[in-house]
Amino acid sequence: MPKEIINKIRPELDKVISFLDRELARIRTGRASPFLVEDVVVDCFGKLLPLKQLASISASGPKQILIQPWDKSYIEGIVRALEKTGIGASPIVDKEVIRINVPPLTQEYRKELLKLLSQKQEEARKII
Numbered sequence: 260m261p262k263e264i265i266n267k268i269r270p271e272l273d274k275v276i277s278f279l280d281r282e283l284a285r286i287r288t289g290r291a292s293p294f295l296v297e298d299v300v301v302d303c304f305g306k307l308l309p310l311k312q313l314a315s316i317s318a319s320g321p322k323q324i325l326i327q328p329w330d331k332s333y334i335e336g337i338v339r340a341l342e343k344t345g346i347g348a349s350p351i352v353d354k355e356v357i358r359i360n361v362p363p364l365t366q367e368y369r370k371e372l373l374k375l376l377s378q379k380q381e382e383a384r385k386i387i
Contacts, residue, residue, distance in 0.1 A: 275383050282379050291318040291361045301340040326357040
């Protein structure tokens with residue numbers, strides 16, 4: 260009987276877990292992660308494209324994100340899009356590479372982070 264109940268609700272629980280995985284990966288903590296910027300929408304030649312389609316994104320150490328556009332002409336659009344996001348860091352252009360230094364968490368941001376996590380938890384509850 261308990262196994263039947265678990266098997267019945269498993270798809271719903273899997274959906275909630277995958278939602279939380281995606282949402283929590285996009286939240287800025289004190290650590291650099293490509294997930295912070297990969298879905299940033301970039302206006303490139305009149306088309307809106309996610310950053311992950313225009314560049315290679317990697318974490319170059321625990322505090323730095325490295326973005327290598329596949330074409331030099333994308334750099335200006337990528338920088339503009341990154342400046343509009345609320346990640347709390349300014350992009351730095353270094354020849355053909357864009358670097359983002361992830362700042363340490365402030366006490367004020369930690370309080371906002373707790374509120375955001377509570378909000379994501381409520382959203383996950385509504386999925387079920």
